[in-house]
Amino acid sequence: MSALDVVVDSAVVAKRNLIKIKRVPDLLVATTLSPIMFVLLFAYVFGGAIDPTGGGAAYREFLIAGIFAQTVVFGAVITGAGLAEDVRKGIIDRFRSLPMAPSAVLTGRTLSDVVNNVLVLIVMSLTGLLVGWRINTSFLEALWGYLLLLIFAYAISWVLAFIGLLVPSPEVVNNASFIVIFPLTFVANTFVPLDTLPGPLRVFAEWNPVSSVTEAARNLFGNPDPDPNAVEPTVWSLAHPELYTLIWAAAVLVVFVPLANMQYRRAASR
């Protein structure tokens, strides 16, 4: 099998998934609706209580990068649920009976989810701009911030791809993932500065990669902690958030790309 086959086959599979995004716009609406709600809820309902300077404008700037991180992690669940649906409907069986590159189904799927995430980030950035969020840095820094979010999301997609093939029911994938994803995205600096968290939770949050990618994005967008007296984080993961995020993403990919591909070869329609 040639490397070209893998590329072409992945593109064919990715195109298939993108057609679905185009034809079922509800899906994009569904993935962005709840983060938009979160923006409004946190910015205008809880914001006043969280933001020590009052007013909430500074908090809204702080909030958006956290919302971005949470949204792309939630979005990865689509990868898992989508694959589980493909398994259930026998579409994976059909793919597996074709002389295509076996790795292309997962590569195509995760790549199309990157495109989906780009769309989601655009919608969320517009929402952010509406509530007063601004990028206060250079274009390149901001671009790198978005890229880090996408790399992080790509790694999570592979975790969910594995789960989606393991548990061939979209509903179970949805429910099971949220048990993991809720604590992962809430016990972090996504909505509140970490110094507000108590002991053990704070340690978890400090080493939580969702915190590091959020921290990195905030730095790269120039959205500081709303508390003017806040001190820079000293824990290594947050002092080097970009590096930590990249290491973490690489580690996840090293483990889950082979695992998901192995599971793909044994996936059965029931």
Add this chain to the structure above:
Amino acid sequence: MSNAIRATGLVKRYGSVTALDGVDLTVREGSVLGLLGPNGAGKTTVVRILTTLLRPDAGEAEVAGLDVFADPRGVRRRLGLSGQYAAVDEYLTGFENLDMIGRLYHLGRRRARERARELLAQFDLVDAGDRPAKTYSGGMRRRLDLAGALVASPPVLFLDEPTTGLDPRSRTDMWAVIQKLVAGGTTLLLTTQYLEEADVLADDIVVIDHGRVIARGTADQLKAQVGGERLEVTVADAAQLAEVSRLLAPLGVGAPVLDEHRRSMAMPVSGGVELLRGALDRIVDAGVKVDDAGLRRPTLDDVFLTLTGETTEEDVA
């Protein structure tokens, strides 16, 4: 003539369930094998193994002259599969579904498109071809799925219950499509729960139950195994049943069996229409009123019930 499909000693276990318990089968090039069995017999498991989707715990298999386990990719190039549940992508149009499969068979962009249009025409889906498959009826989905199996014009075709869930009309349409394919020289392994379907489509039939082959042969051979023709007579008045039986007994090759409740008599015979006429003459001469009389050849249903009935009895014993 050589064999396009050959499987020996296939065994597959799922924990304590033995899905296949040593299945052997061969399909001659250009012929149709009907793999017949009730729910859970192991039909899908056989198909999944032969189409490289599943590895058996034991056994050997060859498709189109290639070892299924040593060269799965080579085998995939030569087979078409339409699984038990139509594997149609609902969000794609019929055309997009077929085009995608063509690309994944590496037909190339242009050829994949051409082939998709050809197949839509062949399967009477031209009008629906540019609508998402979500809007298709069950029969249309089935046809699209079958079209998907044919994209690369494979020499060997596997169809797992291709007409399950179709209404009688769509079923006969599907039969016509399959017969046309087979006339073109494609080797076909078809699974079905419908005996009539195997009778109509298959050259040879393998009956499996509980993962074992319990009978094989042509439809006629299987029917002969159960017995020849029977004469069946239903009288208007049950009181006359005994008399009819006495009148007709000399014509039979076996003893008459009476069913008082249905006012009917059945008896193994040989002699065809001549015999039937003779029997009717005797009844009319005796002044007995009959509701119905006729010769019945055993159907595959009888075969099936006899065969699977026997195995269930063995299980109980």
